[in-house]
Amino acid sequence: MFEFHNVQQNTDAWELLRVGKITNSHAPTFMANFGKPFGDPAKDYALRIALEQLNGRKSINAGFSNSQMERGHEQEPIARMIYERETFSKIDNGGFFCWGWHGDSPDGLVGKKGAVEVKSVIEKVHYATIQRGSFDPAYKWQLIGHLDCCDREWVDYVSYCADFPEGLQLFVDRLHREDYSEEIRMLRERRLELRALVAQIKSNVLLGAGVPAAAPAPAPKAAPSPIPETIDF
Numbered sequence: 001m002f003e004f005h006n007v008q009q010n011t012d013a014w015e016l017l018r019v020g021k022i023t024n025s026h027a028p029t030f031m032a033n034f035g036k037p038f039g040d041p042a043k044d045y046a047l048r049i050a051l052e053q054l055n056g057r058k059s060i061n062a063g064f065s066n067s068q069m070e071r072g073h074e075q076e077p078i079a080r081m082i083y084e085r086e087t088f089s090k091i092d093n094g095g096f097f098c099w100g101w102h103g104d105s106p107d108g109l110v111g112k113k114g115a116v117e118v119k120s121v122i123e124k125v126h127y128a129t130i131q132r133g134s135f136d137p138a139y140k141w142q143l144i145g146h147l148d149c150c151d152r153e154w155v156d157y158v159s160y161c162a163d164f165p166e167g168l169q170l171f172v173d174r175l176h177r178e179d180y181s182e183e184i185r186m187l188r189e190r191r192l193e194l195r196a197l198v199a200q201i202k203s204n205v206l207l208g209a210g211v212p213a214a215a216p217a218p219a220p221k222a223a224p225s226p227i228p229e230t231i232d233f
Helices: 012-018 024-030 040-055 067-087 123-132 137-149 181-207
Strands: 003-005 091-093 096-098 102-104 108-110 114-120 154-160 170-176
Touching: 003 012, 012 096, 024 040, 024 102, 024 137, 024 181, 040 181, 067 091, 067 114, 067 154, 067 170, 102 137, 114 137, 123 154, 123 170, 137 154, 137 170, 137 181
Parallel strands: 114 154
Antiparallel strands: 003 096, 091 108, 096 102, 108 114, 154 170
């Protein structure tokens, strides 16, 4: 069962809730090479989570930002406003959905059934999304994570580019949870494997043996039911 924290993203309170937890914003990293041993980026992420759990604080190397990311944060309110106007809906705070050892923060919640993930992107990325007619594959597992962890029936992927003509600046693609049962099962399985790797790294650090190069021990199997029952909170 999850606990919902109605906190604003990128605040100290939000950062504190995420310390030592596997989050869906990193799902593209640990879902890479599914069915095979974790690659170096996923191992690095597992090490960071292990050290956060041992230290009880956010890693000093956890934050990363560039000009595109900063522009995205600046333009996100505009994208949200256009989305609300075009869909006749209101976006509420996404907060943080805490599942104990892992969690999720969608950009916003829509009513009782929906969530949104807003991406302010450069011209070629927005153009490619429009041509494809669906969400950017780079964010697939983050979107699947929202469907898995937020107790919502659907999530809208929102692509925004201010350089496009008015009326074409926003592209919305809706993913329904019922259509992604297998992907949710895969995500849960891989998340458990990552949890096992984090535990193995913590053990090695405490024993002074360093980070193991071998593949992690097999993780327990995910729950048979791929879709959670609706949870009241």
